[in-house]
Amino acid sequence: MEEYIEKTLENLRKNNMEAFYAKDAEEAKEMLRGFLGEGDEITVGGSVTLYKTGILEMLKTGPYKYYDRYEKGLSQEETAEIFRKAFTCDDYISSSNAITENGELYNVDGNSNRVAAILYGPKRVFIVAGKNKIVKDINEAVRRVKTLAAPKNCERLKKQTPCSVNGECISLSKEEPLICEGCRTSERICCNYVISAMQRQKGRITVIIIDEEIGY
Numbered sequence: 001m002e003e004y005i006e007k008t009l010e011n012l013r014k015n016n017m018e019a020f021y022a023k024d025a026e027e028a029k030e031m032l033r034g035f036l037g038e039g040d041e042i043t044v045g046g047s048v049t050l051y052k053t054g055i056l057e058m059l060k061t062g063p064y065k066y067y068d069r070y071e072k073g074l075s076q077e078e079t080a081e082i083f084r085k086a087f088t089c090d091d092y093i094s095s096s097n098a099i100t101e102n103g104e105l106y107n108v109d110g111n112s113n114r115v116a117a118i119l120y121g122p123k124r125v126f127i128v129a130g131k132n133k134i135v136k137d138i139n140e141a142v143r144r145v146k147t148l149a150a151p152k153n154c155e156r157l158k159k160q161t162p163c164s165v166n167g168e169c170i171s172l173s174k175e176e177p178l179i180c181e182g183c184r185t186s187e188r189i190c191c192n193y194v195i196s197a198m199q200r201q202k203g204r205i206t207v208i209i210i211d212e213e214i215g216y
């Protein structure tokens with residue numbers, strides 16, 4: 001295991017999160033399967049990583065009460081109901097926009113159902129992330145979202161924002177943009193900024209870092 005991954009795992013543990021290493025996506029999926037209980041109520045945060053690792057498929061076909069936000073034909077109200085169900089679920093599964101070597105999770109949301117569930121509600125939260133999500137510190141995490149995660153997500157979600165056209169946040173035209181500076185479009189996906197540092201509830205959050213580049 002590369003040193004920076006080991007350091008990140010150690011510091012996540014110091015912050016009262018469980019932290020595990022998976023050599024590839026398949027191992028991460030099987031590890032997660034081992035944590036989930038039969039009949040568990042489960043839902044997920046929007047994530048390319050969960051799709052690419054096969055975790056979404058595993059949840060759909062497994063022995064769980066899975067509230068599938070991606071099910072075809074859901075009305076807006078049904079989707080919103082699934083988002084609300086997250087707060088009383090046994091397990092919430094998501095990725096993270098960035099993970100610092102200091103053991104912090106950094107997430108930025110537009111709708112904010114994902115950051116809300118990471119913060120409070122579901123009994124357990126599982127974060128599955130490729131090693132490409134690891135950054136040195138919060139400053140680098142902010143930059144990662146503004147130059148990579150947000151532009152790519154805007155492109156994927158077909159949001160008309162400056163970063164989906166220019167490839168980076170409009171705030172970067174300033175010399176030292178503040179963390180929450182950005183566009184003022186109605187489609188902005190950066191609205192709530194959450195750093196998960198030292199946790200009071202030990203072990204509520206489990207992080208699985210995959211030794212592969214996956215998601216963004």
Ligand code: SF4
Nearest residue numbers: 150163169182183190
């Ligand atoms: S604030 Fe707007 S332009 Fe900046 S990264 Fe977010 S969506 Fe893109």
